Amino acid sequence: MDCRIVTIPGDGIGPEIVREACKVLDRVAQVYEHSFHYKEVLMGGCSIDAYGVPLTEEALETARQSDAVLLGAVGGNVGNSRWYDVAPNLRPEAGLLAIRKGLNLFANIRPAYLYKELAKACPLKKEIIGDGFDMVIMRELTGGLYFGERHTEEVDGVLQATDTLTYNENEIRRIAVKAFDIARKRRKSVISVDKANVLDSSRLWRKVVEAVAEDYPDVKLEHMLVDNCAMQLVMNPGQFDVVLTENMFGDILSDEASMITGSIGMLSSASLNESRFGMYEPSHGSAPDIAGKDLANPIATILSAAMMLRYSFDLDKEADAVEKAVQRVLTEGYRTADIMSEGCTRVGTARMGDLIAERI
Ligand code: IPM
Ligand code: MG
Numbered sequence: 341m342d343c344r345i346v347t348i349p350g351d352g353i354g355p356e357i358v359r360e361a362c363k364v365l366d367r368v369a370q371v372y373e374h375s376f377h378y379k380e381v382l383m384g385g386c387s388i389d390a391y392g393v394p395l396t397e398e399a400l401e402t403a404r405q406s407d408a409v410l411l412g413a414v415g416g417n418v419g420n421s422r423w424y425d426v427a428p429n430l431r432p433e434a435g436l437l438a439i440r441k442g443l444n445l446f447a448n449i450r451p452a453y454l455y456k457e458l459a460k461a462c463p464l465k466k467e468i469i470g471d472g473f474d475m476v477i478m479r480e481l482t483g484g485l486y487f488g489e490r491h492t493e494e495v496d497g498v499l500q501a502t503d504t505l506t507y508n509e510n511e512i513r514r515i516a517v518k519a520f521d522i523a524r525k526r527r528k529s530v531i532s533v534d535k536a537n538v539l540d541s542s543r544l545w546r547k548v549v550e551a552v553a554e555d556y557p558d559v560k561l562e563h564m565l566v567d568n569c570a571m572q573l574v575m576n577p578g579q580f581d582v583v584l585t586e587n588m589f590g591d592i593l594s595d596e597a598s599m600i601t602g603s604i605g606m607l608s609s610a611s612l613n614e615s616r617f618g619m620y621e622p623s624h625g626s627a628p629d630i631a632g633k634d635l636a637n638p639i640a641t642i643l644s645a646a647m648m649l650r651y652s653f654d655l656d657k658e659a660d661a662v663e664k665a666v667q668r669v670l671t672e673g674y675r676t677a678d679i680m681s682e683g684c685t686r687v688g689t690a691r692m693g694d695l696i697a698e699r700i
Pocket of ligand 1: 433436591
């Protein structure tokens, strides 16, 4: 298979983790006889430095012309970076929001899975962890509060800021359909998370999700209020299979879910549109404090590349091979600093990439 991949290394640890993911993809190409063609574009702080904006029209167009995008991370230290001395729509993160919107990537899939090798890093008690957990957060990614009209004004001498949360039924329906489709391939359960006791947008969310559920009689649907969900995630994480939720709730809950897996350095994500096109990125940020030190964990990005093989290229066998290679490396006791524990072998970013590639 011939695939055109746009890489966006971005800022901080982005370049070094994307390099390792490409190393693993190259190994897949070699073993399974595919050709992956890469084109690199700038986004985030590095694009601000080069062009004055976090995402150029040209970069967006290059991404649009590709089969899939592999992204590292964008952004720097908010406290001490010139990238943040500008209007909010010119900061690194604005590039990320713009590419999501520009490519219509409305479905963000964030798996949270507890590797038994990393159970010690999980902050929950043993009796809560039980047999572990394996969930997928399906976050709506191009609507809601993050894309609503917003402004700050002065009213009678008092500063006032407004953000708006809007969803139409079509936006809710298309993400719900993706969640039910994925649930069908898993344990056939969807927990839809909202705040229907307060918000109109949540009441519409619930109504539309219920209508979609009628087409999936084999999948069990439950509703959960977002505050209760935040609590349930640390009380009984094993109950979740597919969690379906809107943009901001998903942003918050996916960080919480990643924390209980022991390390955010392990979590991949995929952002998809209606077709097979997707953008794949680790769930973590750019970690500027450890950038360039060969300390970053490349596994989340490598697992995101595996998701790319599965969702955009339909290469299930190859995706399985990458996931198995990651599992083997962990079983053999290799760890980057963030997941290090006693008796294991500590390795750097590049060595971790080598070890995984060698096992494919
Ligand atoms: C994420 C990040 C982004 C988001 C930020 C950087 C805009 O937190 O991908 O979860 O909120 O979507
Ligand atoms: Mg987030």
